[in-house]
Amino acid sequence: MYHPSFAFFAGPAMALSVLAGTAVAQDITINLGYAAAETSAYAVLADKFEELAEQYSAGSIDVKVRCCGQLMGEDEAFKAMQLGTVDMFIITSNNVSPHFPLTDAFVLPYIFQDKDHAYRVLEGEVGQTFATQLQAATGVHLLTYGFVGDRDFYNSRNLITSVEDMNGLKVRVPKNQVMIDTYVEFGAAPIPLPWADTPTALQTGTVEGADNGTSFIQSQKFYEIMPYFTALEHFTYFSPLFASDRIMTKLNDAQRAAVLRAATEAGAYHRTEMARQTEEVRAFLTGEGGMKTAEFDRAGFIAAGLRVQDRYAAEQGDDFVALLAAIRAQAN
Numbered sequence: 001m002y003h004p005s006f007a008f009f010a011g012p013a014m015a016l017s018v019l020a021g022t023a024v025a026q027d028i029t030i031n032l033g034y035a036a037a038e039t040s041a042y043a044v045l046a047d048k049f050e051e052l053a054e055q056y057s058a059g060s061i062d063v064k065v066r067c068c069g070q071l072m073g074e075d076e077a078f079k080a081m082q083l084g085t086v087d088m089f090i091i092t093s094n095n096v097s098p099h100f101p102l103t104d105a106f107v108l109p110y111i112f113q114d115k116d117h118a119y120r121v122l123e124g125e126v127g128q129t130f131a132t133q134l135q136a137a138t139g140v141h142l143l144t145y146g147f148v149g150d151r152d153f154y155n156s157r158n159l160i161t162s163v164e165d166m167n168g169l170k171v172r173v174p175k176n177q178v179m180i181d182t183y184v185e186f187g188a189a190p191i192p193l194p195w196a197d198t199p200t201a202l203q204t205g206t207v208e209g210a211d212n213g214t215s216f217i218q219s220q221k222f223y224e225i226m227p228y229f230t231a232l233e234h235f236t237y238f239s240p241l242f243a244s245d246r247i248m249t250k251l252n253d254a255q256r257a258a259v260l261r262a263a264t265e266a267g268a269y270h271r272t273e274m275a276r277q278t279e280e281v282r283a284f285l286t287g288e289g290g291m292k293t294a295e296f297d298r299a300g301f302i303a304a305g306l307r308v309q310d311r312y313a314a315e316q317g318d319d320f321v322a323l324l325a326a327i328r329a330q331a332n
Contacts, residue, residue: 034068041219156225232298
């Protein structure tokens with residue numbers, strides 16, 4: 001993704017400038033964190049960024065990837081980047097909303113018609129404008145949106161064949177009001193919990209179900225404790241790579257160009273690799289993983305999702321309404 005805050009030109013000319021710049025570049029260490037498992041989708045993005053940033057900076061940047069919440073959890077990471085105490089972090093989009101509420105437009109249920117629609121929005125003018133607005137409001141740089149995936153649903157109570165099967169189901173949700181409101185509209189009983197508390201809550205029965213990106217259900221081994229799986233695709237998520245202003249201003253021009261190029265290419269790689277993995281993971285979950293699934297009627301879920309969209313459009317400010325309209329305008 002072209003980041004609007006910096007002039008960035010790919011190709012031989014830029015490569016020469018990067019190499020020339022690194023001859024006098026000060027060595028920089030960047031700590032890049034994420035809260036999920038080392039086998040998660042986050043690792044695909046983080047590890048590729050590490051490889052490319054070090055390559056394009058001719059070794060003047062040393063990226064240290066810290067998985068599994070070693071630095072902190074997602075709920076704290078955005079604020080830490082604002083304070084400059086964390087360099088970079090990968091954060092699921094819904095966990096950005098408490099810090100920049102405009103993000104909730106992307107969290108709305110069934111907001112994207114399909115993946116092509118999502119990438120037209122995020123990789124085009126809409127996504128560039130959003131990144132500029134976020135940086136202006138928070139001081140945090142959005143370097144790439146990465147892969148756009150869907151949150152799949154799993155639970156311990158029953159198969160989901162229609163929205164009625166959600167009635168009264170205790171569902172863990174992140175501390176995000178759109179997601180809470182959506183599950184209420186589905187008829188479930190949402191329970192907001194931090195990510196760190198979720199595995200224990202599922203194991204103890206404090207909650208009966210939850211949703212995650214497809215790969216996370218496998219990487220966290222939730223298939224071992226949750227018998228029912230539904231490819232609900234009610235929420236689309238992306239997991240941007242963010243950077244603090246402190247680390248970005250420490251970079252010289254050549255290093256900054258290297259970081260932006262690495263982020264753009266790592267995001268493209270992440271998109272391709274995770275798309276390939278998603279169907280494999282779903283096949284594993286309902287095969288070797290032992291989860292049961294069933295055909296289901298999506299119509300009731302979509303109708304509920306559209307009610308949530310319309311309610312938020314009516315209640316939010318002009319910037320939110322404008323972003324929602326811009327997203328919808330990119331649909332086929």
